[in-house]
Amino acid sequence: MAALTQSQINQLAKKLNEDYKTLLREVREELENSGNQHRIDLLNEEPGDSGDESMANALADFNLTILDRHIDGMRDIEAALQRIKNGEYGVCTDCGDDVGFPRLQAYPTAKRCIVCQ
Numbered sequence: 001m002a003a004l005t006q007s008q009i010n011q012l013a014k015k016l017n018e019d020y021k022t023l024l025r026e027v028r029e030e031l032e033n034s035g036n037q038h039r040i041d042l043l044n045e046e047p048g049d050s051g052d053e054s055m056a057n058a059l060a061d062f063n064l065t066i067l068d069r070h071i072d073g074m075r076d077i078e079a080a081l082q083r084i085k086n087g088e089y090g091v092c093t094d095c096g097d098d099v100g101f102p103r104l105q106a107y108p109t110a111k112r113c114i115v116c117q
């Protein structure tokens with residue numbers, strides 16, 4: 001559990017938040033292109049502002065297949081941020097070993113260590 005230092009976690013959380021914002025921006029562009037202007041209001045909140053409500057789940061309700069890839073990515077990031085919050089981040093969900101900082105730097109949403117993956 002003590003495998004990651006607080007500054008490493010902060011660094012990875014920052015990257016997760018940046019990736020999330022990138023996905024949100026792309027989603028917003030898709031919605032604008034598809035003429036769903038009124039739905040964009042939903043996206044004007046910062047991640048986390050809506051409490052425990054998942055932005056990805058809200059977007060999934062739109063049933064726009066063009067957004068599926070983004071929604072999957074957002075769900076992965078939301079889950080990773082939740083694991084950070086719970087103090088479970090960086091621990092392999094299969095074997096309980098450390099996922100390892102270098103692997104998380106490459107894949108901040110990784111749930112499993114390289115062996116289990």
Ligand SMILES: [Zn+2]
Pocket residue numbers: 092093094095096097112113114115116117
């Ligand atoms: Zn493992």
